[in-house]
Amino acid sequence: MLVNQPQQLNNTSLGEMNLAHNQIRLFPDEQVLREGSTVMFCCIFPTETHITSLFFGKTLYEVINISPRVKAIRVENINATNSFGVIFYHDRNSEAAHNFVTFPPEKPFDFRCETEDMRLVYCSWKIQRAPNLTGDRRRKYTLLISDSKAVGCDVENTDHPSCGFDVIQQQITYNTTLLVTNSLGQASETYIFNITDRVFPVPEHLEVTAGVFDSLVILQLDGCFKGLLLICQIELEPGGIKQDLDKNGSDSMQYYAFKLQHLKPSTQYSIRGRCAVQGNDSGRWTTQRLFITEPLVTIDLWRQIRDHPNRTITLLWKTVSSDSELYIEAYNVCVSYRNTERNVCMTITQTQVELTRDLNMSDITVRAVIQSGLSEPAHITIPSAYIMPREKRIMGNEKGFQLTWTRDSTTTCDYIVEWCKLGVALPCNLQWRKVPANQSSLNLNAGYFKAGVLYEFEIYGCSADGHRRHEKQIGYFKEQKPTQRPTLDSSPNITWSSVNLKWSFNEKDPSHTGFITRYVIMVQDDSEAASNLSYFIQSVDDPCSKSWMVSGLEEDRSYTFQLAACTSAGCGPETTAVFRTRKNFYLLMVKVLVPLVVLVGCCVCLWSYRNLIRGFPEEAFGFLHVKALDLDEDLYEASEKIHTLMIEDCKWCDVEILDVRPITTEKPWLTGAEDQSCSFITPEVTPPSCHLTTDLTNFTYVSCVQQDLPSEELQTEATKQESEISGFSSDYVTSVGT
Secondary structure, eight states: OBTTOHHHHHHHHHHHHTOOTTOOEEESOSOEEETTOOEEEEEEOOTTOOOOOEEETTEEEOOEEEETTEEEEEEOSOOOOOTTOEEEESSTTSOEEEEEEEOOOOOOEEEEEEESSSSEEEEEEEOSSOOOOOGGGSOEEEEEETTSOOEEEOOOOSSSOEEEEEOOTTOOEEEEEEEEEETTEEEEEEEEEEGGGGBOOOOSEEEEEEOSSOEEEEEEEOSOOTTOEEEEEEEEETTTEEEEEEEEOOSSOEEEEEEEOSOOTTOEEEEEEEEEETTSOOOOOOOOEEEEOOOOEEEEEEEEEEOSSSOEEEEEEEEEESOTTOOOOEEEEEEEETTSOOEEEEEESSSEEEEEOOTTEEEEEEEEEETTEEOOOEEEEOOSOOOOOOEEEEEOBTTEEEEEOOOOTTOOSEEEEEEEEOSOSSOOOOEEEEEETTOOEEEEEGGGOOTTOEEEEEEEEEETTEEEEEEEEEEESSOOOOOOOOEEOSSOEEOSSOEEEEEEOOTTOTTSSSOOOEEEEEEEEOSTTSOTTOEEEEEEOOTTOOEEEEOSOOTTOEEEEEEEEEETTEEOOOEEEEEEOOOOHHHHHHHHHHHHHHHHHHHHHHHHTTTTTSSHHHHHTGGGTOOSTTHHHHHHHHHHHTTOOOSTTOOOEEEEEEOOOOOGGGOOOOOSSOOTTOOSOOSOOOOOSOEEEEEESSOOOOOOOOOOOOHHHHHHHHHHHHHHHHTOOOSOOOOOOO
């Protein structure tokens, strides 16, 4: 109790008189006391009760004896309490008085009013010292508005106290007073304003539709802004990018759409927005909204067009995503057709699909189906027709392939270079690469390729009509020796001096380990007379040639032929075959026929001179004492004596026989008598009546001198001689040529 309030002391005295038996009363109780004052706290107790100590809060104060039944304590400069107050008691186990200490309300400062939607006006202010009491003992705030009723304010947040009231239709100027009261007093502050100057719109909602490289932001603004020009702004972080958009206000919901561009895929951004009436400050920012741009799903689309065995188009694509954990559910493939609105779509789960080719096919679009929707589309145009370019051979090196091609003036967008393994059993893994239209070369790393494998490169030029074949190139990263053998014909054309080899081999087989450039033929003489070095090698430099004439061989000999195909890296395995040349029957026939022809010629000549040589045998062989009946034996002996040669080894010689006229009495005759005086020499020689040149081979010599004998005797002897000679059989052949 206050010491300067004697009336309260009187009341205490009265209370002392009204105490019930054994009842203790504490004063003041449930009172709001002013901070900084000095208060007397009294305790009235029965006579039989003894009070020796009094406490205020937790502090023991000196007891002041007011009367035998009244005791008090004096508390100076009392401090403000919290919302729970302070207690006054005489014993910890006894009842206590509960009081609150506070301070009078202070005049609010920075009092202002504004509106966000022109429907409700909010007034805010600041307080110097926050109130310490709550409930019924707290401060009370009241807005007094001119030409309107007072508005009570329920202030819960004393850090940012505010109070609102409805906008009065058609009223522009407002005179508002803020009245603050509590049990210890009151304070007030007045604010006069033009409502159009105090409009600070705040977007009600902010929506973000995230894309890959751009996003759509929509600010939703609700209020009665008719007749006002509104300007809204968004801010993107990171980057601090701001965009403004103005629009005339209305009395309905308004939407402000902003498009954010040049964003990064799979990146987190924050966005916030605010609005303002033209000429006024901007309203407060909306709550920051976080969003993540969609992952970049790039579909690299290509196609293979085949006419054999069926007209098909195989679509292939590769997917590249900025998010490694992105799950692609499926792919949406749509095909459009020329000169029609027909559009066929399908959903597949693989990264390739085969379509039956239709000449009216125009565009094909492929999209990836992801959790947030569809990815950016990939387009490709199917040409109505195309030509097959000429094939060009290239070679790689240790760095890979350096592809070059001629520029195509019709190419406007880009080039597509596709490559594939040839000669493999399984379908090749088609690869492709895009090249800008202003570039006519491409370096492909060696890691893509293997040695001994044929690769096909096709260059396509892109234009408005689609991709068309421009060049075709094939080549090996590194050539190796062939692994396949040529197949030799087992029945070649063979003569006594040559063999016409024929073989089969597909030099254009893509499974070869290099380009077939030539064939090598090795010929080995297998005869016993041949030396170890009797072989020779022929090279067939035309890989398309499948035959070769090996000439200059010996007759009736066995030869081994080895044939191998070669690349620039060397020759492959050989195919071996053994063939034997034929006998030279023509030469044998010449050897037989020439002597026969000579013999026939001699016979013809001898027949024409038959009369001249009738007496020649007797005269020629008289010295041998050959009997007519022993002509066969004598001829054989004579031949042995002069060592006649066999027909195969015969040597030719020319013998001149002169035709002389001997004296009849002196002519010797070859007769059957054993006349020891028979001689080939005549005493006189007359000029020859004829000159004969006779070629004799393996013959005994006979004379053409004729003896003068009686015709009868001559005929008898001649007849005998012819009969004996006709039966003559010998291994010797006489040939006479004149």
